[in-house]
Amino acid sequence: MAVGRYTTDLEQGDVLGPIEYTMSKFVVREYCHANELHQACYQGAEPAFAPPTLVHLDKLKLYKVACPAGTGPTARIHYQYDATLHAPIPVGVKLRVTGKVAERFEKRGRTHVVMEIDMRTAVDNRPLVTYRDTIIVSYQSASERSAA
Amino acid sequence: MSASISARYQAGAEVRLAPRPMTRERMRWYVDIQETVQVDDGRIHAQPPTIHDDDTYAKKQGLPGIISDGMITTNWIHGLLIDMFGPAAAGTGRLRTKYIRPIYEDQIVITAVKVVSVLDNERKETVYTLEVWCEDDQGQKLTVGDAQVHQRHA
Numbered sequence: 001m002a003v004g005r006y007t008t009d010l011e012q013g014d015v016l017g018p019i020e021y022t023m024s025k026f027v028v029r030e031y032c033h034a035n036e037l038h039q040a041c042y043q044g045a046e047p048a049f050a051p052p053t054l055v056h057l058d059k060l061k062l063y064k065v066a067c068p069a070g071t072g073p074t075a076r077i078h079y080q081y082d083a084t085l086h087a088p089i090p091v092g093v094k095l096r097v098t099g100k101v102a103e104r105f106e107k108r109g110r111t112h113v114v115m116e117i118d119m120r121t122a123v124d125n126r127p128l129v130t131y132r133d134t135i136i137v138s139y140q141s142a143s144e145r146s147a148a
Numbered sequence: 149m150s151a152s153i154s155a156r157y158q159a160g161a162e163v164r165l166a167p168r169p170m171t172r173e174r175m176r177w178y179v180d181i182q183e184t185v186q187v188d189d190g191r192i193h194a195q196p197p198t199i200h201d202d203d204t205y206a207k208k209q210g211l212p213g214i215i216s217d218g219m220i221t222t223n224w225i226h227g228l229l230i231d232m233f234g235p236a237a238a239g240t241g242r243l244r245t246k247y248i249r250p251i252y253e254d255q256i257v258i259t260a261v262k263v264v265s266v267l268d269n270e271r272k273e274t275v276y277t278l279e280v281w282c283e284d285d286q287g288q289k290l291t292v293g294d295a296q297v298h299q300r301h302a
Binding site (some may be wrong): 011021024026027031032033034035036037039041042049050051052053054056057061064074075077078079080081082083084086088089111122123138139144 | 151156168177178180181182184185186190192194199200204205206209210211216218219220223225226227230231234237238240241242243245246293298
């Protein structure tokens, strides 16, 4: 188990969280502003739901709790976003998010890590988003790093 | 499932957003939002240097310079889906994106969606299956993926 060290050390089977938080209007509007999502459903005074892409930042929240030492010596590269949406993410409702490292494997000299993130309502356990996130631990392969 | 006759978009339809340069500011907006969302106190919070906003750090990681976070193009695709289908694009369905080429500073990015199929299901929804991608101004794909949007019948 690599939980408790660097995020780049995470191993298959590691469980991160759960964490709980309430989605705020500020987070929806500010996140959407940063991503040029200016649609009325996100920038109105009372947004009812969050963009499902926000689930990706739950990974960072899970990292912060499970891997307080931070990123580690290499910057990870995001490779794939894969979100299955079960229902809109409500604003003002407590959410529960859990992460699990599903895979860690080598491909073309680079280490890939797949994390599955499950987002639900905290009160009644309704599934909202099932997210599969794939990262590459380092842009450079191990041989490139050692040659640098 | 059966083919819909009332769909707004027919199979084969393609929708594109206007070209956008992936400026340094766009990359930094996404960097800044990460810590801001986590703190959630109504203020902006910066984070340590990343490969998305610091050239020196990016070069130390073997990159020629800063590159965009993949979630920017994923969000641009999501935004186009909201434009096309409204809130249904944030409801039931799926979005998958893969970042097949790095996007460098000031590279032009065009966001696109193509309707692959349109079907009605037994839950009185029209189900759109979509190809999604971002390409540069030479037509080279940078981000690729697929999506499914379930739109309830009026």
